[in-house]
Amino acid sequence: MTNDGTTAGAASKTDGPATGSGDIARSLELLWGTGERPSRGPKPGLTLDRIVTAAVAVADAEGLAAVSMRRLSTELGTGTMSLYRYVPGKSELLDLMFDRVLGEPFADHPGEPPADWREAVDRMARGHLDTLRRHPWLLKINQARTVLGPSALRGLELALTGLRGMGLRDPELIGVIIAVNSFVEGLARTQADEAEAVAQTGLSDEAFWDNQRPYLERAMLSGAYPMMAGMAEDTFSSDFDRFEFGLQRLIAGFDVLVRERAAERAASRT
Amino acid sequence: MTNDGTTAGAASKTDGPATGSGDIARSLELLWGTGERPSRGPKPGLTLDRIVTAAVAVADAEGLAAVSMRRLSTELGTGTMSLYRYVPGKSELLDLMFDRVLGEPFADHPGEPPADWREAVDRMARGHLDTLRRHPWLLKINQARTVLGPSALRGLELALTGLRGMGLRDPELIGVIIAVNSFVEGLARTQADEAEAVAQTGLSDEAFWDNQRPYLERAMLSGAYPMMAGMAEDTFSSDFDRFEFGLQRLIAGFDVLVRERAAERAASRT
DNA sequence: CCGAACTGGGTACACCGTACCCGATTATGA
DNA sequence: TCATAATCGGGTACGGTGTACCCAGTTCGG
Numbered sequence: 207m208t209n210d211g212t213t214a215g216a217a218s219k220t221d222g223p224a225t226g227s228g229d230i231a232r233s234l235e236l237l238w239g240t241g242e243r244p245s246r247g248p249k250p251g252l253t254l255d256r257i258v259t260a261a262v263a264v265a266d267a268e269g270l271a272a273v274s275m276r277r278l279s280t281e282l283g284t285g286t287m288s289l290y291r292y293v294p295g296k297s298e299l300l301d302l303m304f305d306r307v308l309g310e311p312f313a314d315h316p317g318e319p320p321a322d323w324r325e326a327v328d329r330m331a332r333g334h335l336d337t338l339r340r341h342p343w344l345l346k347i348n349q350a351r352t353v354l355g356p357s358a359l360r361g362l363e364l365a366l367t368g369l370r371g372m373g374l375r376d377p378e379l380i381g382v383i384i385a386v387n388s389f390v391e392g393l394a395r396t397q398a399d400e401a402e403a404v405a406q407t408g409l410s411d412e413a414f415w416d417n418q419r420p421y422l423e424r425a426m427l428s429g430a431y432p433m434m435a436g437m438a439e440d441t442f443s444s445d446f447d448r449f450e451f452g453l454q455r456l457i458a459g460f461d462v463l464v465r466e467r468a469a470e471r472a473a474s475r476t
Numbered sequence: 477m478t479n480d481g482t483t484a485g486a487a488s489k490t491d492g493p494a495t496g497s498g499d500i501a502r503s504l505e506l507l508w509g510t511g512e513r514p515s516r517g518p519k520p521g522l523t524l525d526r527i528v529t530a531a532v533a534v535a536d537a538e539g540l541a542a543v544s545m546r547r548l549s550t551e552l553g554t555g556t557m558s559l560y561r562y563v564p565g566k567s568e569l570l571d572l573m574f575d576r577v578l579g580e581p582f583a584d585h586p587g588e589p590p591a592d593w594r595e596a597v598d599r600m601a602r603g604h605l606d607t608l609r610r611h612p613w614l615l616k617i618n619q620a621r622t623v624l625g626p627s628a629l630r631g632l633e634l635a636l637t638g639l640r641g642m643g644l645r646d647p648e649l650i651g652v653i654i655a656v657n658s659f660v661e662g663l664a665r666t667q668a669d670e671a672e673a674v675a676q677t678g679l680s681d682e683a684f685w686d687n688q689r690p691y692l693e694r695a696m697l698s699g700a701y702p703m704m705a706g707m708a709e710d711t712f713s714s715d716f717d718r719f720e721f722g723l724q725r726l727i728a729g730f731d732v733l734v735r736e737r738a739a740e741r742a743a744s745r746t
Numbered sequence: 747c748c749g750a751a752c753t754g755g756g757t758a759c760a761c762c763g764t765a766c767c768c769g770a771t772t773a774t775g776a
Numbered sequence: 777t778c779a780t781a782a783t784c785g786g787g788t789a790c791g792g793t794g795t796a797c798c799c800a801g802t803t804c805g806g
Contacts, residue, residue, distance in 0.1 A: 459727070
């Protein structure tokens with residue numbers, strides 16, 4: 207399988223007027239295209255694949271902010287402007303990075319059976335969390351116009367297959383997927399923000415909390431926050447797995463609906 | 477953001493790079509401090525409050541990318557560097573914008589009763605979604621080290637008060653809040669990304685879809701995505717309210733746990 | 747009333763994305 | 777065979793960013 211995968215969304219700034227900013231057609235060509243090159247000029251010394259790979263590597267190692275065209279060019283040993291022979295602009299590159307990385311979870315594990323829809327949801331949530339932990343910069347990319355790359359389609363297909371057994375209507379299945387993914391992304395974002403803050407300030411979480419404590423204690427003693435002041439010691443302990451808690455609540459909530467529908471079907475069959 | 481090359485030491489004296497992202501102590505002082513000014517030099521012509529207000533206004537109107545120190549200075553009619561007399565750096569300004577805006581929902585409606593915990597969750601979710609829709613740039617700010625401003629504390633206090641009746645343990649209550657807020661943020665992010673994409677590319681969603689269609693149809697015909705190919709027409713229709721769906725599932729999931737706990741308590745009372 | 751403490755802000759630097767353009771390379775049409 | 781059109785590599789330049797550094801002007805405590 208030839209093509210690198212991908213999809214994407216646009217993300218950039220500046221209300222640049224003219225010039226082909228946001229050339230969707232070009233983006234799609236890069237995402238799905240075969241990449242047959244015209245045979246007139248000299249052979250390209252680079253490939254899109256290498257550029258995307260380098261970009262993902264830099265983003266994984268040093269964050270999305272470190273991914274600049276200049277940085278990538280030195281990483282690849284070329285001139286900065288050469289990159290623009292392969293990618294129309296940076297936002298398109300982000301699109302490609304996005305779809306590249308979305309394809310990972312399915313490349314990993316082979317086939318295996320989802321068995322139960324509960325397990326499918328569980329696996330979907332864990333898989334997504336895993337991807338986001340591996341590539342926290344995914345959370346900073348505009349996902350709006352990214353949905354339709356090959357990797358994204360493949361993921362959606364797999365998810366839907368696993369949820370088939372719920373017996374819900376199609377829009378509801380999409381609702382299930384979105385609810386789970388939204389929840390996971392929220393948690394992942396919190397974790398990613400924390401890691402980023404540690405990296406940027408050089409201050410650990412404990413040190414940060416210690417800094418806050420005097421202000422916080424004064425606030426508690428003020429009487430303005432009675433609920434918070436009366437909370438148990440272990441309330442914010444890391445022993446409590448908030449991912450597990452939320453996921454189980456979601457699954458339980460889905461289960462209620464699934465049972466309702468099953469009951470309705472049974473009733474209407476009489 | 478992007479810090480300069482200087483080390484992140486953050487020691488207050490010595491060869492002072494200092495500045496930079498994340499002087500926590502200074503941030504806290506700004507968040508909670510009384511702002512008593514020293515009485516030796518000339519009176520300040522600006523206030524922190526005016527700066528934050530202007531920043532929020534610009535962010536609301538044109539997005540977070542439009543909030544630059546130069547832009548704010550022209551907006552306020554001062555020199556760019558003057559702003560640094562009031563704020564240590566841009567990241568601290570973002571913190572202040574964050575807390576400013578978090579305070580809004582509680583300023584709006586007066587007291588009223590939450591009545592049921594279900595209603596409290598419902599109101600919490602809707603309120604958060606509302607805030608995020610009004611200020612989509614909130615989703616782009618690092619929330620990790622921002623949690624403890626006065627507005628954030630007030631919001632947490634109110635939420636906890638509303639959830640008191642669930643009869644869950646304290647860490648679980650936090651889990652409820654996080655699950656709901658994560659879900660809401662995920663949905664809000666999708667919407668915000670969409671709006672941003674439209675604004676940046678000047679391409680409506682329909683136009684975007686039309687561009688995708690040929691690629692998508694080819695993918696469907698390839699047989700690689702049987703589930704998706706067989707989906708109902710209305711699957712991605714906007715008639716289906718995914719916010720409502722997810723929220724009701726979460727509440728149902730919480731309800732299961734609440735009932736379990738109540739049953740346990742009743743049993744242990746015999 | 748002098749000087750310390752403070753405010754305002756100009757200049758400069760490093761970095762960013764990328765428009766524009768030119769020379770080198772290469773396959774094609776005559 | 778060879779001129780030429782097409783393509784690649786990449787240097788230079790522009791307008792943007794955050795902010796370090798420094799100096800001039802203002803105000804009040806001693």
